[in-house]
Every structure is written in C-alpha cells, then in structure tokens.
Amino acid sequence: MDSDVPYRPLLTLDPDVRFLPVIASIVALIVSQDSVPAIGQESMIASNAVAPASYDAAAAGTTPAADQVCDIGDPRSPWTPGDGVSASAQLRRFSDSIRVGYDDGFVIASLRERDLETEAFPFRLKVNGWGQLRHTASDVALPNTDLNQFQMKRARLILSGNAFLPDLTYFTQFDGRSSSGDDMRLLDFYLSYDIGHSQFGFEKGTFGFRAGKYKMPFTMARWLSGKEFEFSDRSVASTYFDVNRSLAVGLFGESKHTAIPIEWETAIFNGFVTGGAETGSSGNLDDNFAYSIRLQGYPIGDWGDSQLADFEAHDRLAMRVGCAFAGTTISRNGSTEFNTPRVVDSGQTFASILPLAVDSYHVSQFALDASFKWRGWSSTMEYYFRNLSDFEGAGIPSLLDHGFWFQLGYFVVPEKLQVLTRWSRVDGDSGTLGASDQSTDEVGAGLAWYLRGNRAKIVTDVTRLDGAPINSSALDVNPGDRGWLFRTQMQFSF
Secondary structure, three states: OOOOOOOOOOOOOOOOHHHHHHHHHHHHOOOOOOHHHHHHHHHHHHHEEOOOOOOHHHHOOOOOOOHHEEOOOOOOOOOOOOOEOOOOHHHHHHHHOEEEEEEEEEEEEEOOOOOOOOOOOOOOEEEEEEEEEEEEEEEEEEOOOOEEEEEEEEEEEEEEEEOOOEEEEEEEEEEHHHOOOOOEEEEEEEEOOOOHHHHOOOOOOOOEEEEEEEOOOOOOHHHHHHHOOOOOOOOOOHHHHHOOOOEEEEEEEEEEEOOOEEEEEEEEEEOOOOOOOOOOOOOOOOOOOEEEEEEEEEEEEOOOOOOOOOOOOOOEEEEEEEEEEEEEEEEEEOHHOOOOOOOOOOHHHHHHHHOOOOOOOEEEEEEEEEEEOOOOOOEEEEEEEEEEEEEEEOOOOOOOEEEEEEEEEEEEEOEEEEEEEEEEEEEOOOHHHHOOEEEEEEOOOOOOEEOEOOOOOEEEEEEEOOOOOOOOOOEEEEEOOEEEEEEEEEEEEO
C-alpha cells in the first residue's frame, strides 16, 4: 500500500467511509461474529446500543426500530461484557483484527483463527482448499513399467455453507490433479436438508435428506477424507471393494443419546463407481439402481476430532465400529459399469474373462470395520466381502472375493512424528470363475511428520506389492504390479 496513506482502524473511519468494507465483510460471511447485527451495531456503537441477537434483519429488511434496540450489556445483546472489558471495546478489538479491502488485489484477512458462530445464519459461504504434492518411484516386474515422477495428486477447492435456511446446506468440491492434465472436474455437489431439526425440532443431525453427487455410504476408507490418511493414500484392498461416488438420493442421521452413539446413512444411486460417468441418453449406464447403507458407532470413549491418528493422546481407550452393505445388478448394456469390476489377482476386468453369453449378474458387498486410539497408538481394520451371483446367460457358480486392510500407527513424538505400518490382502475365486482361489498382498511402512496436524504434513512410505488387482492412478498402482512402490507426499489444507 502507498506509504503516504495513513493507517486508521476500521471503526475510527467516518461512517460513510467505513460503510463499504462493512458491507464487503457481510457478503464474505466471515467477518462479523453475528451478521444480522453487524450493520446495526456499527451505526449504534457510539450510543452503546445494539440490536438483540434474535433480531432478523433479513426478514425485516431494515435497520432495527427503536423498540428493537437494547443496551450492549443487555442479556439479549450478542455482545456482552466479559473479563472487565466493555462490550463496545470488545467489538472494536474484534473488528481491529479483521481487514477487508483492496491491497494490490481484494483481500479478506483475519489476525487469528476464530469461532465465528455462523452455523445458525440463513446465508453462509465457507471456502476451503487442500492439495497433495507427491513424488512416486516404483520398481516393478515386467511387463509393467516403473515410475519416477512428481505429481499433484489432489488439488481441491471447496465451497460450502447454507442458503435460505440454516438447515439447508450445500457442498461443492472441485478437483484438479496432474493425472487429468489441466482439466478441473466437479468432484462433489450435493444439497442436504436437516428435516428433523427444521420441521420437528429434533437435535441437529438427527434426520436429514441428501441429493446430488457424493461419496456413497459403504466403506470406512472411502468415508474418510484424503486429508485424514496416515499413509499417502488408501490401501489396495479398500480400493478393490470400493463403490466410490455416484449421483444419488439418500437419508442420514445420528443418535447421540442411545447407549452407543450411532451415525447412519443410506442411498439409492446410479451404480458402483459411476461418479464420473456420463448420464442421459448419450451415456453408457444400465437401468439398474444400486443401493447401500452404513452404520457407525462409538461404543467406548470419546473419539475426538481426528479420524485416524491419535492426536488427542487418549488416556482411555476410544473405539469406533462400523458395518455396511451395498448391492446392485450389472448389465452388459451399461458398459461403464460392466467394464469396471476387476478380479484377483491379475487385475483384469471381470468383463474380459466372462463368457460373451453373460448378459447380467448381481453384486452384493459387505464391510465391517473397527478403529482404536490409545496413548498415541492408532489402529484400524476393515474387512470386505463381495459375492457375484445370478449370472444370466451362462452357468457360472457364485463367486466370492474377500479382503482386508490393517493399519497401525504410533506417535514417537506426540502430535508430530508418527511411525506407520499396514497390511492389505485380497483373496477370492473371481479370477478363475470359481475354479480356485487366488490372492494378492500389500505390505507397507512409513513415517508421517505433522507440521500443523492434518493441515500441513509430510508423509513418506514404502510398499511391497505382490500382484495388484486394481488400476488406480490415485495409488500409483497398475493391474498385476509386483515389486516396490516409494511415495513421499506433502499436504497443505486451509
């Protein structure tokens, strides 16, 4: 900024001059501790009066009338004195830590992280982002080829909040990654409506409706955000049994006051791993919906905020358990879905080994998981089953694949340095159409250095692959890989 322009705090400017940044603050929805009284309180601070917290400026469309104004010390006021500091001084101090304006570009700045208490506002926008820069090197057996590359594995921009009602929320996530070149894709877009709270006065989150494109409720590994991983990425087994994202409608809820706190979600969707599929008459989806349900509970202890690592250093054991089911019928006329499932242990597509006479078949999948935290230790295990049956057009018996991943971590330096190990295995007879069982293993170890929790960290891991039954650019694993995989990843999020 120009040096000859004197600095003046926002609240010491003339009312006409400071009006514009105040409006910009409200539009940004992150400046005011209470957006409704923000305008009214700014204009009334000098008289030591504010609008009560219950005043609805959006509904009134005006500045508070005389009978809608209370003193700053009034219990109805959102600004109440504390620790011997007057409320007006408290508000001035808050506003002095916020900057909104133009400084070689439009800037919204906060001196420190704050709890703005905006969840109950009818209109709200929150912006988040995170990314993972990874170096991958591999040494695998021929005919597969080795890798030695820097890659942007995830570059996410998230817009979320609520509109019209505090209980009507939206979530939009864009993703750019180097495996997609310069393309930016819409990864998630969904609306959620908390019916229970809005219509019946239940506790928030008790019963809701969701629609859009999002992660389907099935595996715990997919439920986790990539920011929460201890290793660089998911395991081979969790990717093999994954149903991923899709366009869907569903219900969700939780019960905090039962003997065991429970969360649940169910959905009806286009099909397994169809989130990026083209829809409509120009697409290649079949006309069979898929369905899934997931239950998750916390039988022991207070789990804490982190989903895997024990940043909280629990003195007492904390436990999380879950179970899930997903099912669908896959038809040959939907080539997107028909060509997606793979087999043990070659990683070939299931469609490539099926007789041409097979027109459709049914898929049923089950998952069980358990996670623990205790004194810096973290442990997670998830077991999967996949049954392929009811083959139309050929006499193929029911086929069963199953597998798991088991992961263990420990903070050798509390909240900073974590050592990791993982074993993943897939076993089944899908690759031989029931003639015999085959299996594949993944064994890995790693270190995670947390600079600011999961917001900024560096992870390095090494993995031994014994035949991969997946094709995953996210994991840097190709079908049939046998050999070593080395990954070092930097993560940053805000």
